[in-house]
Amino acid sequence: MVSMTDSEAYPPIESYGVVGNLETCALVGPDGSIDWFPFPHLESPTIFAAILDHDRGGRFRVAPTDAFESERRYVGDTNVLETTFRTEGGTATVTDFMPPAGRVDDPKKVLYRKAACAEGRVELGVDLEPQFDYGRTEPTIEPVEDGILAAGAEERTLLEAPIDLAIEDGRVTGDLTLEAGEDAWFLLRCTGAEDASTDPEAALEETIRFWTDRAHTCGADDCTFAGPWHDEIVRSELVLKLLTHAESGAIAAAPTASLPEDVGGVRNWDYRFNWLRDAGFTVQALLNLGTTDEANDYFDWFMDLCQADEPAAIQPLYGLHGESDLEERELDHLEGYRGSRPVRIGNGAVEQRQHDVYGELLLAVDEMCRHGRTLADDEWVRIRDIVEYVRGIWTEPDAGIWEVRGGDRHFVHSKVLCWAALDRGIAIATDGDFDAPLDAWRETRAEIRTEVLERGYDEDVGAFVQSYGADALDATALLFPIVGFLPFDDDRIQGTIEAIEAELVEDDVFVSRYDGDDGLPGEEGAFVLCSCWLIDALALSGRIEEATARFETLLEYVNPVGLVAEEIDPESGAHLGNFPQAFSHIGIVNSALYLGYVRGYETPGPAPMGIRLGDPIVDLEE
Known part of the structure; x- marks a missing residue:
């Protein structure tokens, strides 16, 4: 049993957004929590699976520490997701994406999270709980030069953050305060991308361009x-x-x-x-x-x-x-x-x-x-x-x-x-x-x-x-x-x-x-x-x-x-x-x-199935 009500522990399924890199996908909740993330492929074991177990599944959350309301949108016709948080003190947006595998220059095995304050002042909390292999592998977590490294039997994730992070009981936590016009990047580098060079803003622009073009x-x-x-x-x-x-x-x-x-x-x-x-x-x-x-x-x-x-x-x-x-x-x-x-x-x-x-x-x-x-x-x-x-x-x-x-x-x-x-x-x-x-x-x-x-x-x-x-x-x-x-x-x-x-x-x-x-x-x-x-x-x-x-x-x-x-x-x-x-x-x-x-619109190719085969009883000349 969980220590809170089901409705609090488990957001509605329809409240999630999804991002991915054409090899795997991550589900992002309305509270800024990544609650599902298999890696390296979609059918692989998970790094985060809080959507299936609030306590044991693991998550990666970036969200205000104060009470907030949130809304979601994709950036234009892309698979780049924005979650906007509104608090009494200000407004901040977390942008989530992964560069598409084999289609852009940036590393495909990096999950990018950009936090940006649009107005006022917003304090954000970071909560990383990696649980490899559907929570069956207890990871080792330790600080390294570039951030925090979590390792399982074969899996590794490196969280790069612009703040100091604390490690306690299998969790990585930290706080960050942003003023209007300020932003910060959190990069979760997964196995195979620990040492890859990255330019987050360039990665965002290229990922947006990739999806927009397609x-x-x-x-x-x-x-x-x-x-x-x-x-x-x-x-x-x-x-x-x-x-x-x-x-x-x-x-x-x-x-x-x-x-x-x-x-x-x-x-x-x-x-x-x-x-x-x-x-x-x-x-x-x-x-x-x-x-x-x-x-x-x-x-x-x-x-x-x-x-x-x-x-x-x-x-x-x-x-x-x-x-x-x-x-x-x-x-x-x-x-x-x-x-x-x-x-x-x-x-x-x-x-x-x-x-x-x-x-x-x-x-x-x-x-x-x-x-x-x-x-x-x-x-x-x-x-x-x-x-x-x-x-x-x-x-x-x-x-x-x-x-x-x-x-x-x-x-x-x-x-x-x-x-x-x-x-x-x-x-x-x-x-x-x-x-x-x-x-x-x-x-x-x-x-x-x-x-x-x-x-x-x-x-x-x-x-x-x-x-x-x-x-x-x-x-x-x-x-x-x-x-x-x-x-x-x-x-x-x-x-x-x-x-x-x-x-x-x-x-x-x-x-x-x-x-x-x-x-x-x-x-x-x-x-x-x-x-x-x-x-x-x-x-x-x-x-x-x-x-x-x-x-x-x-x-x-x-x-x-x-x-x-x-x-x-x-x-x-x-x-x-x-x-x-x-x-x-x-x-x-x-x-x-x-x-x-x-309704009279022509298809770009031959008539679709059901029109040519099912003999529809509509007068397409009307």
Whole structure:
């Protein structure tokens, strides 16, 4: 137990900001405390993890010693975060950033914190509590010539500060008073950067320039993402770029581990990996934002994985360097965010069979090809092998997209994504004149379609259900017209949308993933991505004003600096799950894309998925 109330010890998840260097990320709380920082990579053990245990996790705080109010913002269209503190005596801002790895001259393994007083006089307190390896390694802390050095078994951090610092009981503390116009730098040098030369102001300028040059820009009158949500789309793009690993091109699902989907419960997972199921919609979002380099790097990364593994060995998720061993473990010594235990690292879903993965991969390949990517012969061989594999396994049960832990089932979404794998394989082979057993593929595609319509649609429910023989609904059915399985004006699609609205939607905008049993106790919040899927389905069904209103309402729950978690509590509006969540931001980008298209804006490339495949029932000439 902690010595203060949970609300005092653990700030709301949505109150955090995030910075990073394209290898790792740090979460910065509203009180100026860095409460999460794995190093050297996102999936590495932590230096600070107070967000998972206030007492044992470790933190690095720079904040006023007097009572204060704070507000946050990013510097323009960058991932440089400012926290402004207002006290009775004055106003000071702490600026946090890390230079992007391999993209700027300054050392990538340095976390910079600049404190500057804008008016009056502000006394700042410094509190550094390094806790290496999720708090399992007690560091040695000692003064050195350039500051304070903390060392673990293999890790080292050197805090450079312009003040004298005291060491007591594993903590480093100090005070600094700034007058208006004065500033001070705190540099946390991590392993490998202890002796690197630095110019903090130059590092800040170069980091700002890096992100500014790579943020989405457009003409105000012709942007596909035009609308009152344009700034949120740019921030979502910057989040996706921040979660992209500089070396591999892989995109992490989130920078955090074990933030709860049910506060106080057991639904706590490690999301610092890449899920292949995200591929299709990720590529669509990146390409339409104009971030073609990131899309190509991501494409190359997962194609290399497909080359390394036989189709049967392809996993649902991988480490950001392609690691396949992601054993799930529990950290019993950590109490978890507001008592949410167990705290997990690694992810047991790596061992699951998820057949939808193959459809997502083919959707991504098709999207790349439609945007001008030419497949090499060896790439086509990998793709053909995947489609052939799907022909042999589509009749088998699997764990499904939501990775339920209650046993394999015949999930309807998995069957439809197997259909999509065949469908896109046929299209790619035909358009590229590649060698393929097209007649056999068409036959299997037809078999899947027939079975899904017979066993996946429930006449009594009036909708597609989650799995064969069940009456539970699942929000993944909103994707069926978008991937082209049926057109939007099909009565079964419209009935499914209506059933989901009636059973899975709360307050028009909050959408649950499903209403069936998943083998776990507790209840989760509404899934942001599913809210986006509903908005997409409504927009492409001709209900444009309604879709627009729901999208604008959803964006009201994005935090003040434009970040959103995996889920939202419909009752309180609190964010739940890992944060910020890539899939949530991908959903926001793609919803804006669809809304832009149905409102008459042209996309920079071919029509997005769902427009060309789902046969939207909107008059785009109006």
